[in-house]
Amino acid sequence: MSRTESSNTTRTLAEAQDRFIAAWGQMGSAWGISRTMAEAHALLYIVGEPLNTDDVMDRLQISRGNASMSLRALVEWGLVSREHKRGDRKEYFRAEADVWTMLRTIVRERIKREVDPVLASLYDIRDMTAPARVGDIPVECAQALTDHNDRLDSMVDTIDSLHKLAERFTEGDGKKLRQAAKALSKIV
Amino acid sequence: MSRTESSNTTRTLAEAQDRFIAAWGQMGSAWGISRTMAEAHALLYIVGEPLNTDDVMDRLQISRGNASMSLRALVEWGLVSREHKRGDRKEYFRAEADVWTMLRTIVRERIKREVDPVLASLYDIRDMTAPARVGDIPVECAQALTDHNDRLDSMVDTIDSLHKLAERFTEGDGKKLRQAAKALSKIV
DNA sequence: TTTTATTTTCAGAAAGTTCTGAAACCATTG
């Protein structure tokens, strides 16, 4: 019998871990890092102790090349560190960062790559249409332009707020995140 | 000479709009809806008035099939509505939702699909390892297990906070978002 | 130095996603 009303038919710890690894991998790929990379990080984080390339290959059922590349990428992102064991020529990898740091790292990168250009282009359009507000234009155009400007402004505001919010979060640590979540539940 | 120190070499409004559409499309695809779909929404939103399939095809340089599918998907997501014009047999599409609604819709969907499974699997693991806390186990294992549980707890906390935060945001409207962003800047 | 263990690299394979275009479909008009 199930000890708790656990949502799935998970029997062993390893199975539960695998399910987590899979779910985290799924989420990682949704957030723009490759599934394998996210899975490798999840594995290293959940087992807690350093694993070598073969361990990762075996557990994740992936090729050597893929394991090598993914682990290297994780090291480059600063989410995993290399480690050596006495009397063992293999290289070991340890999850350096916690989940929040990983999330933060990814989100930061994303903001730079995706949100910034959107904001820049919005500011651009706003700059270009701004003079229309003061110039004397046919009456039938005036309303359309006002609408356009309003829409633009609301857009800029939204993206801007989101941007600032995300930046603020990614500055803090996990504790701050929880603190903020709590505070927000009272405000909003 | 440039009227403002606009970040790009944009000359006309149409160009600026195109740049925005492209940026928004980029971002959309990063958030899990197809680039074309995001571009179509951006186009409809920025022009403000309803466009027909051909307008969208022309402006976005896409095939009829693609336009039809993308627009239909937008309608299904509730982000765009169909509209008819008297004396015109063509069907028109109008951006119904503002940017915040679109973002919210996407984020909601994502949470359900990606964050929920992660949380579920975490709770699962926690449930399975919980009895180890009270059972009498070899001393050398105790520390490892405590570490494991700590790591797990911190993970659950982080994802949980994030989840709650996202849900809270997606409940409110754009005004609430801005309000929250402002409030948060004082707290965190 | 040669041998052996391990890691990295990268061309192409596999898988996944998005797009096209032509045919089928639907609705209105003559």
Place this chain on the structure above:
DNA sequence: CAATGGTTTCAGAACTTTCTGAAAATAAAA
């Protein structure tokens, strides 16, 4: 009803991303 204008569908094309596996590189051991 047939013709016309418009929309949807979907098989396969094109493109993108990710993965493999074997060869090349590196490093330690003999």
